[in-house]
Amino acid sequence: xxxxxILFHPFVRxxxxxxxxxxxxxxxxxxxxxxxxGLHFDGxxxxxxxxxxxxWFFVSEGLIDWLSLAxxxxxxxxxxxKTAFRSIDLLGTQAFARWPTVLTVLACLTxxxxxxxxxxxxxxxxxxxxxxxxxxxxxxxxxxxxxxxLFMLACTVWMVALMxxxxxxxxxxxxxxxVGTFVITLLLAELLSKVLIGQLFKLL
Amino acid sequence: xxxxxxxxxxxxxxxxxxxxxxxHCGTEVEGIYPLPVLAALSAEDQAFICDFVKASGSLKEMAxxxxxxxPTVRNRLxxxxxxxxxxPPTP
Numbered sequence: 001x002x003x004x005x006i007l008f009h010p011f012v013r014x015x016x017x018x019x020x021x022x023x024x025x026x027x028x029x030x031x032x033x034x035x036x037x038g039l040h041f042d043g044x045x046x047x048x049x050x051x052x053x054x055x056w057f058f059v060s061e062g063l064i065d066w067l068s069l070a071x072x073x074x075x076x077x078x079x080x081x082k083t084a085f086r087s088i089d090l091l092g093t094q095a096f097a098r099w100p101t102v103l104t105v106l107a108c109l110t111x112x113x114x115x116x117x118x119x120x121x122x123x124x125x126x127x128x129x130x131x132x133x134x135x136x137x138x139x140x141x142x143x144x145x146x147x148x149x150l151f152m153l154a155c156t157v158w159m160v161a162l163m164x165x166x167x168x169x170x171x172x173x174x175x176x177x178x179v180g181t182f183v184i185t186l187l188l189a190e191l192l193s194k195v196l197i198g199q200l201f202k203l204l
Numbered sequence: 205x206x207x208x209x210x211x212x213x214x215x216x217x218x219x220x221x222x223x224x225x226x227x228h229c230g231t232e233v234e235g236i237y238p239l240p241v242l243a244a245l246s247a248e249d250q251a252f253i254c255d256f257v258k259a260s261g262s263l264k265e266m267a268x269x270x271x272x273x274x275p276t277v278r279n280r281l282x283x284x285x286x287x288x289x290x291x292p293p294t295p
Contacts, residue, residue: 172279
């Protein structure tokens with residue numbers, strides 16, 4: 001198996017129950033590592049540094065993100081796919097596609113990232129309209145923050161690429177119609193996950 | 205090993221059987237017979253179908269045999285099914 005296949009097309013060999021177990025493990029792990037840092041996956045595509053909280057809240061965010069997209073893609077796949085695909089393959093591979101979030105939470109453990117993030121947030125919060133923010137001084141923390149942010153962005157792009165591959169491969173779909181369906185479903189799932197996680201916040 | 209030709213090397217149209225012979229008594233029959241559908245598939249596709257039948261049509265068993273995922277086998281089967289669909293006659 002080539003490296004590019006492992007990174008971007010693991011579903012040639014991994015699907016079904018195996019991908020579901022690995023994907024759920026990755027979602028739980030990302031939530032457990034992210035909880036003490038206050039790193040929220042508060043939307044299918046979102047990663048934000050905020051307040052820390054109970055571990056179950058962070059794990060639930062990951063599970064909501066996964067289910068929002070997986071269930072909507074399952075419905076879309078059943079409508080447009082002509083092949084008899086298994087639900088567990090789509091649900092499992094969509095869970096597995098979220099494994100780059102583990103790398104994101106690990107990258108955020110880099111010393112200086114949260115220090116700079118907090119300083120940046122403080123400089124922006126409480127600004128009056130028209131007021132220029134006093135940004136934290138550029139230094140090693142700023143460099144770390146910049147590099148980690150770029151890495152997080154790359155992980156998000158990689159995750160979306162895996163989500164698309166999982167959808168097109170499990171439902172055996174190609175072409176413009178499949179891409180359009182995926183993009184619209186992804187946007188709907190982002191909206192749905194935001195609403196559901198908003199409801200989850202009320203439990204805190 | 206000689207490969208059974210299924211397409212014309214000149215125009216790439218599907219070949220037909222013109223002559224059949226009995227290697228026991230030497231009788232020869234001549235005519236134009238279309239190739240059986242499965243014989244027109246590539247050797248890889250035929251091997252896939254043989255494995256599929258041996259696995260009692262279980263895609264799960266095929267996936268375990270070939271050490272690939274279930275969707276990989278499912279998509280491969282879809283490819284073969286598409287090849288077995290009758291092609292519309294060319295004008």
